[in-house]
Structures are given as C-alpha cells and as structure tokens.
Amino acid sequence: MSSLGITVKKSEDFSEWYSQVLVKAGLVDLRYNVQGFVVHRPWLMRIIRAIYRFFEEELEKTGHEPVLFPLVIPEENFEREKEHVQGFKPEVFWVTEAGDEKLERRLALRPTSETAFYYMYSFWIQSWRDLPLKLYQSVSVYRNESNTRPLIRGREFLWIEAHCAFSTHEEALRQVEEDMENSRKVIWEKLGIPFLFLRRPPWDKFAGAEDTYAADTLMPDGRVLQISSTHDLGQRFAKAFDVTFLDREGTRRHVWQTCYGPGVWRITAALIAIHGDDKGLVLPFSVAPIQVVIVPIYYREEDKKSVLEKAHSIEEMLKQKGYRVFLDDREEYTPGWKFNDWELKGVPVRIEIGRREAESKTLTIYRRDTGEKKQIEEAKLLETIQELEKSILENLKTKARRFMESRTVEARTPEEVVKALKEGYLVKMPFCGREECAMDLKEKTDGGKVRGTEISFKEGDYGKCAWCGAPARQIVYVAKSY
C-alpha cells in the first residue's frame, strides 16, 4: 500500500511531488502515445467541470452568452492581424489532409479563437443595437509547445475564451475590471487561490493586443503561474476584420474589443499545487467530486450489519441535503487502505463508523486539511458538515494567502533582487520601465521576469530602479515563472 502514496515531501521536491500527485491521485495518465497530450481521468474531469461551471455562471451573470466555434481556422484568417500571426503561427498544428487527399488549403487547430470569432463579428455587428456583444466558449486549444507539463503547459489544454465588443474604449476597460472580478469570485472565493492581477509590460503582452492584464499566482517552488488573462485589443482586430457599427448618430465606427481567458487547466494545477500536502490533494467542498466519504469499520462479522445500517442512514441523510457523499463499503479493501486512498485524492471530510459509533449516537469525523479527528454527536452531523465546508475553505484561503505574502519581498538593489529570486521569492521593486533593463535582469537572474504593475497602479516617481539605478517610474512584481 505505502508504495501508492506520495514518496517525497512537497516542500523538498515540489516538481517530483506534483508529478506523483497527478498520477497517484488518478488525475491524469501520461502513457497515451502522443507526446504532450494528456488523458484526463474521472477525478480530474469532475474537478475541472466544477471549475467550468463556476466560471460559466459568473460569465452568464455578467451578460455573456455561450457559443461554439469550429476547431479549425483557415490560414487566411490568421494572416489578417500581423502581430497575432507572428505570435501564434510558429506553434500552430495544421490539418492538411482528409482521407487520401490533400486539402486545398491547410487549416489551423485553434491556438486561440480571435480570428474565428472576429471573422463572424463582422457579420453580427452592424448597429449600436448589436453592442455590447459578449460571447464565450469552453473548449480545448492546441499549441505545439515544448517542455510540456500536465495542466501547466500542454499541446492540448482546456480553457474558456470570452470575446467582447463595445462601442467605446471606456466600456472595454470596464470589461477588464469585470474580468478581474469574475476571476476573483471563482479563483479566490470558490477555490481559495490567491493571485495578483497585473498589467503586463508592453514586451510581454498577447500578440495583437494593446495591453494585457493577467492573474499570477505563486506556486510552492516560488515560480509564478499565469492563470487567467484579459487583453485590451483596442481596435486592432476590428480594423483587421472590418468589424464596424453604425452609432446612434449614423456614423460608421470600429468596435473596441477585449478577450478574456480563464486558464481552467492552470487553475486546476494551482489548486492541486497550492492546497496539496505531503499526503496528496486537499480539496475544498466547492470542487471535490466526493465531499464526504463514509468508511465503515468492522472486524467481526457480527458488527457488520449495525455498522453498515448506520453508514447507509448517514449517507442517505447527507445526500438528501445535497452533499456529494460516497459510502465506501467495498470489501476488497481494508479501512486503512481506504483512508490513505481518499486522503491522497483530497476528499475534504471522512466519517468513520465502527462498532463504537454504531452502538452510540456518535460519529468520528476527520478533516483532510488539518488532519484533525474528533467525535461528534450524531444529531450535530449536518451542522458540523456545514461548518466544515466553510472552515476548510477559510483555512485553505488563509494558508494560501499567508504563503504568498510570506514569499513576497521588497527589493531595492540588484543584490537583493538576485538573492530573493534565487531563494524562490516573488519580488516587488521600483523599476525604470525599460525593456532592456528587464532583459538584463532576466539574463542575470536565470529567468527572473518583470510581470507588471498592479492594475490600479499609477506611474510616478518611485526613487531608483532596483536593477539599473535609473529613475523608477513604476513598482513592479518580478519572479521566475512557468
């Protein structure tokens, strides 16, 4: 049995820990025979679906509607926006044949769908009445990445892409804030993953955007992971795809656009990595495929009936209250094996029912996040579960935020920057704003990247750039990244 558990500590070898959890908790299988393409197993799919549902709810509350665009995009669509094609073409997969025949023109597997959506937007948007247009799709996208890592960087990965069009730039900028708020409601409030929402420096923006805003979370190894992003596309695509509308005064104008991509795959990676511990996954109720597992314990055949009866009645009661409950009455596994397996899979609460519990009006409750075990009166079960649901999420949030805060340091000198990045810290520092300074920093710190300023940040006089000593115009975050 112990060979099935995680064999390294998360704090000592995060990379190995992460790889082991993914496989041992039954999330992915990496043995599929196309490199960089992952098989998503049921436990992972159920978590991912819950995350999708949260985002879709928020998007619909804020007026977005679901669509589904074709997987394939003609090459000519890409060519329309110059920066976009430069950014994405090198990693596009191309469909060139069907059956025994060569296609007349090759078709891209969508790496992202601006050039599919906006081709249609030129038909759909004619008048001010058609605006704002807010659509999204929940799909996989395809990029021929190297250095793939499950849920972090894949050749096929899951996300949502929302594409909005407005009559003014002001509305588009408000959409950026709405997207940040949507991310906060799901990623922080439901999943307990803290993040910074940063405006990327101009050299690190989405290909084809005027500006990119992105959510960065901090992984246990001190590297940041971008888990969602919103792009202010200005009127670039509108001009490339001729998306115009007649305003109320009868003037034809180009729309202003944004696109928003919650990285469902990467959010799942962050969830696993940030909340997990040396025993495996730790899941909040919000996404746990099983929220409460009931393990009956009996060693003598004469106890079996009363133990199982009680287990079934508890199961029934919690199911009726809407909880996702599983009574693990499989006879081919021991209680100890089950404990380990459900801990590895991150089930938030375990109820143990043995002879003692069956004979009294009590239950033994184990919570996965703290490892605490306690006896409660059976009458207080529902109340206890409700409390645990809240308190587990609060605990995960608190721990995650504390971790991120404790791994963030301010730096004023190149020496401090180098030391902090080496030790796996997220660095906050005054910065001159120049690309060449950022590139120099990156080179000399083995990959430290200027991630950007906070979205509400205003430029000003911030003393000297921590890296080059020139006058600083910004306070930026710097970190190594995935």
Added chain:
Amino acid sequence: MSSLGITVKKSEDFSEWYSQVLVKAGLVDLRYNVQGFVVHRPWLMRIIRAIYRFFEEELEKTGHEPVLFPLVIPEENFEREKEHVQGFKPEVFWVTEAGDEKLERRLALRPTSETAFYYMYSFWIQSWRDLPLKLYQSVSVYRNESNTRPLIRGREFLWIEAHCAFSTHEEALRQVEEDMENSRKVIWEKLGIPFLFLRRPPWDKFAGAEDTYAADTLMPDGRVLQISSTHDLGQRFAKAFDVTFLDREGTRRHVWQTCYGPGVWRITAALIAIHGDDKGLVLPFSVAPIQVVIVPIYYREEDKKSVLEKAHSIEEMLKQKGYRVFLDDREEYTPGWKFNDWELKGVPVRIEIGRREAESKTLTIYRRDTGEKKQIEEAKLLETIQELEKSILENLKTKARRFMESRTVEARTPEEVVKALKEGYLVKMPFCGREECAMDLKEKTDGGKVRGTEISFKEGDYGKCAWCGAPARQIVYVAKSY
C-alpha cells in the same frame, strides 16, 4: 418584420423550412469560411447543453464516469482493428504539420475514439476488480463528410461516446439494453422524440462491431434519422488492443466491450424538425433556454410604470421558483415584433402584461405549442405554469408519436413497398434477411434501406419476404434515411 419569419410551410417544403429555422431562430451561422463547419450560436448552445446534461445525468446514475481523451489519435492505433480502419480511414482529417515543421507521423482528428480509449484500457484493466469499466466523454468528432447538413451531417459534430468493458458477453448485452433505456429516458421522456430501437442488419453495422443497435426517429419528410447507437464490440477490439484481465480464478481473459453514442447534434436536429411548426421552433420546458417570456405592452407613457412594475414582480416570482424567465422590456422593439421573435425561437410560454392586466389581478398567457391564449387569475400563475410545463411536453409527445405511427405502414408486396417509400412512409415488412435482397430494394426504391429488426425480435417463419418472395425470417423496418 415579416421577412424575418419562416416563408415556407413545414409540410410543403421541409428542407427549406429546416434551413430557414436554423438561421432565422439564431441557431447556427453558416457563413464561417470553412465548408461543413458550423458556428453554434447561443440559443442552440443552450439547448445542446441541456441535452448534454440530461444524458450525463443518466450515464452517471448508471455508473459511468467522465473522462477526456486527446483529440488526436496516432495512425498506428487505427491500424490495429482491420474493419475499423477500413470504415473510418477514408474520412479522417490528418494533422501533419506544426509550425513550419512536418510531424514525424500524422495524427488523426478523432472520428470516434475506440482506438484512443482502448489503447489506455490495456493499462487500466488488469484484474476482475477493474471491471466493469464504464467511461464516457462529451466531445466533438471530425469526419470529412460530403453532403453536409447542419446538425444532421457535419465535418465537426457534437456527441457523447461511452465506452464500457465487461468480463462477460452477457453483461455487455445488458449494457445495450441499459443504453436503450438511457436513450428512452432522455430522447423520449425529456424531449418527446419517439424512436425505434433497431438491431441493424450485418451489412450496416459499425466498422469493428459484432452487432449494432440504433435509435431511428422519423423526420417530417418521411426519412429516418439515426440519433443514437450502441455497438456490441464483442472481443474484437480487446484482442486488437490486448485488453485482458485476470478473473477470480486467476485465468487471463479478454474483456467484452460496448460503445454507445448518443448523437447530441442529431437529437437536436430531430427536436427542431419534429416539434417545430410553420412559425418556427417549438421547445419543451426541459431544453428551452427561456421557458417563460414576459412582454409588457403599453402605448401610453402613463401606463408604463404600472405595467413594468407588475412585469418585474411576475419575473421575480417565477425566477425564485427556478424557471428560466426573461422580461423583454427592450424599448427598441414593438410587442408584435417580440411576439414573432419569441415564437420563432420556440419559447413555450409567453405572459402578456398590458394596462388591463396591470389594473386587475389577471394575466394573459400564450402557449406556443397550440397557439392558445387565455386570461388567468394572477394567483393561479404558478399552478398554471406547472400545468403548462407538463401539458406542453405531453402534447408534443402525443403529436410526435401519432405522426410516427401515422407514417408507418405494413407492406407485403414490392408494389406496396415502392409506393409507401415514395410517399414518405416508414415500412414494416417481412424480410428474407439477405443482403443482396436489401441492395436490390435500395436500388429500385431510390434509397430505401433495411434498418433492422426490433431489439427484442426473435427470428421465425414470417411468410414471404415482401421484396423477393423468398421465405421471410424477420420483420424489419425499411425507410429512406439521412
């Protein structure tokens, strides 16, 4: 306005009616610049999602778990099962390039995923403890079809594929019945679409299957549409992919497999085609994106406030009861325009609130399926809506079943078969069971196909084959098909 409505009668030109409904009700857009690939608009996506949810619920209730396999399948996987590769290879799309480089081996876009799933099943299934294994995925698949038709035949289309493995053939055959029951629960009970569940003749089975069972519904033009199918794969794929298990006695054996494909796209097509009428879509509550639309009507500014107040309070009440309600208070459209538009889109119930309704405790209610309008007391609204939900579904079911029954005839002679097929009937007839007879029938009736026997059917002596006069062993259904 009238130019936006459907301009032909469904009974007179079904094909044109169907094309107009798809576009005018805002379901699909066919202007995307890759032929055979369809843009799914919000109204369609919401219907499709509801259908997915129903199937996923039934599948999970019967022990299936969700997975997601890669889109791409290596050519070598296809080659493993001889009939399968012959059946599917001619229509496979191939990815051959990434960026500027040629891939070492070409990758198929999944036309169906047996050869992806079963490659992994050989890892996942080792012992009797691993069985039964029941997994499914909700995805798009890709086939280079000609004669594409939106929601009926596409190069990209949406479905579910469930893949099960068992230790005995008996269990596999029980799965076929479970699949039929799942189809019945969703397609008939929730959506009101009647179908026959038929065992296909050997020459019309899925490539690689021992037997194919399929649900056929009858479209308004008298052609049948296959909307779901289950395949008894026997041990063919198990042998091709070496999927074996150690049984309880320690003997290594090949598994028995089935796969089940509810055709979500085609079920949606049947829903539109069968329930729709000359005004457009007619949707049951189960899948209607909006179940109740409230249209406020006022011609004098002084009535506006009281009308809108009442409209809002009705909206609020119904929302709290869990209905999908939309208050259409847009000022840029007239009530008449709104009536037509929501009728075209198939919203099952409309509540009209004018000055009269605002001044009294009454409401005017319109039901889309029958076109009836009546006044009710406001206090009876909830009760009325609950009744309508049931009665609309019952009415759609009854009409659909009556249509299918009225378009089914028995035939005993070639003349009767020819006449019935020409007039758009589904024919029930004694049949000899020979492929050459079926091919002769098909050729001489301009496409009439032997669709198979009912699943519970037992072979016996059924007089003479209606087509060739030889002794008949079966009663089969024959029809032209999509």
